[in-house]
Amino acid sequence: MKDGLYIAFAPLQGYTDSTYRRAHAECAGGVDEYFTPFLRLEGGVPRGKDLRDIDPDRNAGVPTAVQLISRDRDEFARLCDAVQALGWQRVDLNLGCPFPMQVRAGRGSGLLARPDRLAAIADEMRRRPDVGFSIKMRLGQDSADEGIALLQIINDMRLVQLTLHPRLGRQQYKGAPDREAFRRFAERCRQPMVYNGDLLTLQDISDLRRQMPALKGVMLGRGLLAQPWLLSDRQPLEVLSDMHERVYRHATATLCGDCQVLGRLHAFWEYHTALLDRRQLKAIRKATTLARYREAVAPLLRRQGVAEG
Ligand SMILES: Cc1cc2nc3c(=O)[nH]c(=O)nc-3n(C[C@H](O)[C@H](O)[C@H](O)COP(=O)(O)O)c2cc1C
Secondary structure (H helix, E strand, O other), X not given: OOOOXXXXXXXXXXXXXXXXXXXXXXXXXOOOEEEOOOEOEEOXXXXXXXXXXXXXXXXXXXXXXXEEOOOOHHHHHHHHHHHHHOOOOEEEEEEOOOOXXXXXXXXXXXXXXXXXXXXXXHHHHHOOOOOEEEEEEEEEOOOOHHHHHOHHHHHOOOEEEEEEEEEEHHHOOOOOOOHHHHHHHHHHOOOOEEEEOOOOOHHHHXXXXXXXXOOOEEEEOHHHHHOOOOOOOOOHHHHHHHHHHHHHHHHHHHOOHHHHHHHHHHHHHHOOXXXXXXXXXXXXXXXXXXXXXXXXXXXXOOOOOOOOO
């Protein structure tokens, strides 16, 4: 099915942390590259939580692109310094986050209407020839003209690839991805292109490929959260049970108290709409102690019961 097609696991803040990414790589596979949720500055320095998630030991053996979000060259340079100091040579720039707080600050899709700032970031990239940079972007914040207007700057960049999620920032996740707008952008873009947005099944991927044979690849987010086994040779239940065991062990070993642990475990199941019915999801969400939680998930997993915390 892959036949040379590059497949990336999209970054999903709150879901695809290093434990999840590693669990997926070890138990399911089929993904060429995992993108970290964006790393950002807080009070002028990279967030400690974000840095811990990209600790090289935690990510060993998992092909990873570290994603940054920044509003200008200075923020970008500071984040790159921190990431490169840890040994990373693969960095992705977020030009797509639609959250109002980030957009208002000129980050994510808020940067798409600021060609001057992107040009300065492009200069900063040129100063770092050892890093393989990529961009993950939307069509624009308010209009697809914004992305098109950036093409001259983007075409002059030295990028590994450009991922385009063909919605506007102001749409957030509403409305269908606009494939025609993707095509218009791709026709004039000289970077290897990756398509992202609402690819949920293998059929979706092969249909898209027939429509756009020149694509370097595809990036899947919620489709893989719902069916982590989608690209795997293994059985769904095996993948799910093995991944859950790893996430469960890590959560109980590193987080404090049932409440925090359960928060992480609830996130594991939240997008599993392919396998869970509403009643099962409700039972998991309602579990307020680990003992209750184990009871709720036991029937869903391959082995009865899960590792005792
Ligand atoms: C909960 C959530 C968190 C996300 N976090 C990020 C992020 O950190 N960086 C990013 O570039 N995109 C982020 N996205 C966007 C996804 O990477 C992806 O572009 C989007 O979900 C569309 O792809 P999909 O339809 O395959 O899920 C997030 C999306 C969701 C729903």
